[in-house]
Amino acid sequence: MYDIAIIGLGPAGATLARLLDKKYNVIAIDRKNSKFNKCCGGLLSPDAQKILAQFDICLPKDVLVNPQIFSVKTIDFDNNIVKYYQRFYMNMNRKKFDNFLISLISNNIEICSNSICEEIEKENDIYCFTIKTNGIKRKERAKIIIGADGANSIVRNTFYKKNKINRYVSIQEWYKDDINSPFYSCIFDKEITDSYCWTISKDNCFIIGGAFPMKNSSKKFEKLKEKIKNTGINFEKLIKREGCLVNLNKGLMSTCTGKNGAYLTGEAAGMISPSSLEGISYSMESAKILAEIINESLTNIGQKYFLRTLGIRMKLILKIFKMPFMYNRYLRKIVMISGIKTIKRPFV
Numbered sequence: 001m002y003d004i005a006i007i008g009l010g011p012a013g014a015t016l017a018r019l020l021d022k023k024y025n026v027i028a029i030d031r032k033n034s035k036f037n038k039c040c041g042g043l044l045s046p047d048a049q050k051i052l053a054q055f056d057i058c059l060p061k062d063v064l065v066n067p068q069i070f071s072v073k074t075i076d077f078d079n080n081i082v083k084y085y086q087r088f089y090m091n092m093n094r095k096k097f098d099n100f101l102i103s104l105i106s107n108n109i110e111i112c113s114n115s116i117c118e119e120i121e122k123e124n125d126i127y128c129f130t131i132k133t134n135g136i137k138r139k140e141r142a143k144i145i146i147g148a149d150g151a152n153s154i155v156r157n158t159f160y161k162k163n164k165i166n167r168y169v170s171i172q173e174w175y176k177d178d179i180n181s182p183f184y185s186c187i188f189d190k191e192i193t194d195s196y197c198w199t200i201s202k203d204n205c206f207i208i209g210g211a212f213p214m215k216n217s218s219k220k221f222e223k224l225k226e227k228i229k230n231t232g233i234n235f236e237k238l239i240k241r242e243g244c245l246v247n248l249n250k251g252l253m254s255t256c257t258g259k260n261g262a263y264l265t266g267e268a269a270g271m272i273s274p275s276s277l278e279g280i281s282y283s284m285e286s287a288k289i290l291a292e293i294i295n296e297s298l299t300n301i302g303q304k305y306f307l308r309t310l311g312i313r314m315k316l317i318l319k320i321f322k323m324p325f326m327y328n329r330y331l332r333k334i335v336m337i338s339g340i341k342t343i344k345r346p347f348v
């Protein structure tokens with residue numbers, strides 16, 4: 001019997017596991033392996049950098065990739081406008097970042113990597129769950145279960161089905177970039193998606209991706225490639241295609257922190273920016289708060305966690321208010337033409 005079971009070791013789960021007091025008997029399960037990794041832009045925002053700074057964590061150089069980015073080219077196909085905006089992200093290798101966070105977890109925590117949590121049930125006040133590793137199943141029990149398992153959270157799907165959240169499909173393709181021409185952009189096109197698309201360069205690779213409504217997501221992605229091709233980009237040497245669900249928290253009630261021993265943190269809780277899809281900072285922040293509460297005591301966790309994450313929910317609500325200025329083509333046109341915060345590029 002474990003005190004706590006953490007499902008998922010992305011930024012949320014790894015932060016939680018790192019911060020939990022050694023007095024607890026903790027198991028952490030993560031399905032990542034050499035083939036399956038998180039589909040992500042891998043950009044570390046200033047908010048995420050600040051949370052790492054609070055813990056005095058410095059990133060090793062090999063987590064970063066080439067090139068580092070100072071601006072984003074914003075392409076508005078709806079209004080035919082292109083503008084550049086300053087950005088303060090760190091461009092990194094997401095897999096190495098996750099592995100780095102996992103390497104900081106102390107070894108009193110039992111880590112089951114390359115393992116899937118398949119089923120969870122509540123029996124009396126205990127959570128019983130099945131872990132599958134290399135085809136072999138085992139059953140375990142814990143007093144508390146924590147879903148740090150991202151957009152398609154088994155904990156959320158099992159216990160909080162009624163707390164609905166919009167789910168989009170994210171697709172990314174990686175191409176070899178032989179001419180090494182860095183291209184970080186953010187693309188708006190109503191015909192393709194009511195969210196947004198992007199291109200990023202990483203270590204001689206060119207990545208193109210987007211977040212699409214579930215219906216016809218692959219077709220929309222192909223349409224995106226067509227449009228980008230017309231701007232002169234070549235899609236020849238495909239390295240890999242990846243995809244995942246992404247929680248698009250468009251309503252005020254889509255976040256869910258959990259209760260009665262089953263809690264959610266990070267994207268599983270709906271803590272991801274609906275405007276930019278930036279989520280690493282919210283995941284680490286919510287996990288930090290949950291760890292602080294659990295370390296105080298195991299009583300009243302749900303209520304305390306709900307209250308102390310109010311600040312995060314407020315931030316997300318502000319992002320929802322910002323969305324029309326990004327996603328409504330007329331408002332976006334006004335913002336872009338106004339030139340507010342744009343970078344003038346006289347030689348381009």
Ligand SMILES: Cc1cc2nc3c(=O)[nH]c(=O)nc-3n(C[C@H](O)[C@H](O)[C@H](O)COP(=O)(O)OP(=O)(O)OC[C@H]3O[C@@H](n4cnc5c(N)ncnc54)[C@H](O)[C@@H]3O)c2cc1C
Pocket residue numbers: 007008009010011012013029030031032038039040041042043044045048115116117118148149150151152153154170171172209244245246265266267268271272277278279280281283
């Ligand atoms: C295409 C795309 C691009 C993005 N780009 C950025 C970006 O550039 N910067 C940024 O800040 N945010 C970005 N985000 C958002 C960011 O990736 C997420 O918000 C963040 O990863 C959430 O962290 P998490 O720890 O909550 O969940 P995740 O990172 O999703 O981690 C969940 C973990 O749980 C594991 N897991 C899931 N189910 C199970 C199970 N049943 N059993 C065992 N393990 C399980 C997974 O393997 C994974 O390791 C992007 C999202 C997408 C989809």
